[in-house]
Amino acid sequence: MSLRSPLGRVLGAGSAGHGTGQWWAQRVSAVALIPLTLWFFCSLLALPAQDFRAVHTWLALPRNGFLAALLIAVLTYHSYLGTIEVVEDYVHGTAMKLSFLLLLRFTYVLIGGASLYAILRVAFGIQTS
Amino acid sequence: MPARIRPLSPHLLIYRWQIGNSLSILHRLTGIALALGLVALSFWLISLAGGAGSYRTAARVFASPIGIMLLIGWTFAFFYHLLNGMRHLFWDMGLGYERTQRHLSGWFAVLAALGLTLWVWLALWHFGRI
Numbered sequence: 001m002s003l004r005s006p007l008g009r010v011l012g013a014g015s016a017g018h019g020t021g022q023w024w025a026q027r028v029s030a031v032a033l034i035p036l037t038l039w040f041f042c043s044l045l046a047l048p049a050q051d052f053r054a055v056h057t058w059l060a061l062p063r064n065g066f067l068a069a070l071l072i073a074v075l076t077y078h079s080y081l082g083t084i085e086v087v088e089d090y091v092h093g094t095a096m097k098l099s100f101l102l103l104l105r106f107t108y109v110l111i112g113g114a115s116l117y118a119i120l121r122v123a124f125g126i127q128t129s
Numbered sequence: 130m131p132a133r134i135r136p137l138s139p140h141l142l143i144y145r146w147q148i149g150n151s152l153s154i155l156h157r158l159t160g161i162a163l164a165l166g167l168v169a170l171s172f173w174l175i176s177l178a179g180g181a182g183s184y185r186t187a188a189r190v191f192a193s194p195i196g197i198m199l200l201i202g203w204t205f206a207f208f209y210h211l212l213n214g215m216r217h218l219f220w221d222m223g224l225g226y227e228r229t230q231r232h233l234s235g236w237f238a239v240l241a242a243l244g245l246t247l248w249v250w251l252a253l254w255h256f257g258r259i
Binding site for chain 2: 027030031034037038041045049050052053055056059068072075076079082083086111114115117118119121122126
């Protein structure tokens with residue numbers, strides 16, 4: 001016999017008050033990152049990284065810009081999930097914890113957004129100099 | 130009456146240091162290191178979008194001794210987090226829980242990450258890229 005209410009069982013929420021969504025998202029983003037990060041790592045190794053024109057031309061190719069945008073989106077999400085887990089575990093006190101979590105969320109949106117915007121600028125050939 | 134000293138549950142610090150907990154801690158540490166690497170990656174992309182001038186500045190930062198050291202550290206963190214993350218994914222599927230399997234896959238993750246890092250940076254050095 002279970003002491004949980006039928007509604008509680010359906011919602012799947014444990015004692016933390018929310019379900020297993022975060023756990024699943026971390027795993028699914030991890031699987032997506034295996035090919036994406038390996039592609040990026042190998043591309044970086046193959047590129048003449050000091051040569052602006054070569055790197056710019058590489059990222060401006062549709063396939064590379066698309067994969068780089070996907071990489072940034074999934075990487076930012078996965079990294080966000082991982083670091084908030086660390087804060088939830090080690091930062092105590094509601095005020096401290098909430099401030100840290102808010103700061104992290106804003107920072108990740110800023111970093112992810114700026115990176116995506118940079119990739120789009122290169123992809124659409126906008127050059128400042 | 131003096132306050133009774135109440136029994137505590139076994140504390141984290143009484144456990145013997147071993148491969149399992151060390152690698153678990155290393156997974157978190159490399160995760161945090163890689164989060165900082167994401168900031169560096171963002172800086173690199175923004176400088177690339179900024180044009181030849183800003184890209185040259187960024188490339189110089191990455192090619193400096195501190196930059197190279199950070200990149201080597203991030204290379205290890207990347208390989209280790211990738212390999213140990215795969216261990217976690219296998220565990221999530223209910224595989225590899227036996228003692229020998231855990232130890233073997235753990236040592237493999239850490240040694241393979243070290244080996245791959247060494248191999249990548251020796252190759253970069255060999256081909257005159259650093």
